[in-house]
Amino acid sequence: MPHSVSPVRAVASARSPVPRSGSAVLLAAGLLVAGCAQAGTAGTAGGGAQAPVRVGLVYSKTGPLAAYGAQYLEGFKAGLDYATQGTGAVDGHRIEYTEQDDAGDPAKAVSEAKDLIGQGYRILAGSTASGVALQVAPIAAQNKVLFISGPAAADKLTGLNAYTFRSGRQSYQDILTAASFLGDAAGRKVTVLAQDNAFGQANVAAVKAVLGGQGASVDAVLAPPDATDLTPFATQAKAARPDLLFVAWAGDTASALWTALNQQDVFATTKVVTGLDLAASYPLFGPAAAKISFLDHYFGGAAGTDVEKAMTAYLAKDGAKPDIFSPDGFTAAQLVVHAVEANHGSVNDTSALAKALEGWSFDGVKGRLTVRAADHALLQPMFQVQLTGTGAAAAPSVLRTLPADQVAPPVTPIAG
Template identity: 40%
Template sequence: MSHRRKAHRRASVLASAIALVTLAACGSPSPAKAGDGEPIRIGVPTSLTGAFGTYGRMIRAGLEAGLHCSTDGTNQVGGRPVEFVYADDGGDAAKALASATGMVGDGVDILAGTVSSGIAVKLAAFAEQQDVLLITGAPGIDELTGVNSHTFRASRQARQEAAAMSTLLPQTSGKTVVLAQDYSFGQKYVSTITDVFGARGAQVQPVLVPLDAREFTPYARQITEADPDLLIVVYYGDSAPAMWQALAQQGVLDSTTVASVLVEKANWAIYGPAAEKTTFVSHYYPGAPGGDLNTCLTEQVPDADLSTHDGFVAAQMIVHALSTAGPDDVTGMAKALDGWSFDAPKGPMTIRAGDHALLQDMYVTSLSRQGGELVATPRGVVPGTEIAP
């Protein structure tokens, strides 16, 4: 992007972003235009506090580690230092869009690191309108795949998790119950599982629990009466420990195969008595196998977890885009990423050409107590080719 174009952007970006904010409230690079050594600034509007703050802080640690490991410790591309500019949105879409507006007005051409799915969708529309590159961080929402040519994801998506869990069915035509919270995320996850499992001939029955529920025995009994071959639990928040306890008390954990998506290690305690009786799927976890890049990641961030890996991958994508096309060529950077295959800390990944699905293997894991501490151990790997969305 020329200096003239950036000056024009500074004058026009606020007007074109107002509608989005209102909606939210309701290698060497090619020769750069800037002087040698001038920093390349990457805008990171993300949650560092609030409900999603844990994930945003993981993203931040992963971005810094990924930049370090992808540039042999120099934090430079083409002789220019790369700097991340963070803005805490606190989980508020209007704040995220306002921060992104200011960053783009200041000449930033790459945005990265979003953790909220709802915010990511709005930033994707913003990125396309403002002709900037967006590399989301942790959001697993399927709608980001194929949303536009400017948007890429650095993590897995719900359909990959659902497809990995479908491999746990004892028989493809078996009956599956999905226990989820009755709001948009839970409803959408049920819909995704129904689509994926239904395509394989399985029956799916949802059991939806109101967000304000505090008594879970009736829902555990519904599951017992359904007598499923597989129970998938998609349940988070403060009431999760009580829900898992109810499943244990009603004998659900001993009567069927139970599967869930592994959360970050700091929250493994929510599983309570279910921890060692549940099979988990995950795209990364502490102690996950990997090569030299995983060693580098864990040296930089010893407690690296789910979203730390996502931030690391985002940094890899940023370095590749900058090294191939340079910071002023948004179209060139997008083309460099479209169809790119690379090794992440967890192993091989491919950005599928056209819709930017991030193809990758998924882990099947279990938790066990070792020395009083829960430790994740691999039980198998589901190849990315088998679970491509």
């Protein structure tokens, strides 16, 4: 999808072959005055031709989470442009990235990660699915490769090893946002309705840790990830008669789920809290939308920051709009650029790359972000949101922005 908006952007979309892998996008190098970089950006002057920095993006280009993967990739391109101030380079070293499609399959992702590592890639990013990230992270650590997980929300990634970071939120932050709707949880009953996969199990564990720790009783209704008839699970959720039903769902069966919940009249008997998904899902809630309490990682326009405006402007040039996981890709690019910049364009010492990220605070799409040094959790604001209107007119608005410290997960010491 080449564009000719500017010389830099034209080169940024050019493709060149990379042995045994997807195509690499080469972002043009340029010269900037040293010391003029914004927070989370690189603006150092480059000399002659320097060895490029190669980044492997292993993400869901196809499969059930392909829409999320597309948002991640668009955000990454925007973040790379922003973080390098349009030069595509750090200290004269071009940032190249290679796309690999894991299709949401952990085994495929592991194979692709090993292939990239074998080719000499020292930085990996991506992982749309939690199950993928939990398999790729140990491979990265074993090979001393910096790994920046993307939308994958599993809490187990935090503190998993010294080489694993994340550019998105984690389940614990979702649950702390959900808890803000409930108030005093002591003596209340909470049911989690989720898919029986890494993402769903992580949400069950987080709800038990957060709301269970506050005195609520927590149970779960788990559906097989490939289930298409979701009425039995909606019926089970209603029969549990919880004070709060927390719905954690991802993928292309969301429409069937909300249809089943509507048909079973679950909204009339319990308070329902769920995460607001990508914009294409807004019409799926129908009239029930006004009855749902939405926690939110992000939607286009939620933050109102200068960085968000920069990302939105970049995406618009590509005919795209910001969506739930656009910031995850954008932040990943900021992390990559900062780590490389701190090491003057070298990626040979990946321990030094990791150290450069630990404790780093910077201005991101959602506001001020911090990579917690103790366990690499990404501390960030979260949102309470309402959805108004139906069909194509459905639109979100922020009820409340929860500061990063209010939704910070507990520290998990790094395991290795």
